[in-house]
Amino acid sequence: MPTYEYACPKCGHAFEHFQSMRDAPLTRCPKCRKLGVKRLVGSGAGLIFKGSGFYITDYKKSKAPEKTGGETAPAAKPDQPAKPAAPVAAK
Numbered sequence: 001m002p003t004y005e006y007a008c009p010k011c012g013h014a015f016e017h018f019q020s021m022r023d024a025p026l027t028r029c030p031k032c033r034k035l036g037v038k039r040l041v042g043s044g045a046g047l048i049f050k051g052s053g054f055y056i057t058d059y060k061k062s063k064a065p066e067k068t069g070g071e072t073a074p075a076a077k078p079d080q081p082a083k084p085a086a087p088v089a090a091k
């Protein structure tokens, strides 16, 4: 009897279930008790839901150049760190 891998898209719970091929696939998540678990066919199906697998692309809070009116930017850069100049700039 094969072991089937299941993943619940609702709560991200992934588990294996040992069952006969003739058995109906599971539909209910044993963790959150909701329907809709997906059986992962084959190994390495690449369809694995992980609980915290959703990555949100971080938007860097880029300081958008605001229209402050001036055509040329003032020479002063207030965002420069006021530390001694490091000869080796990390790139």
Ligand SMILES: [Zn+2]
Pocket: 008, 009, 010, 011, 012, 013, 029, 030, 031, 032, 033, 034
């Ligand atoms: Zn679940």
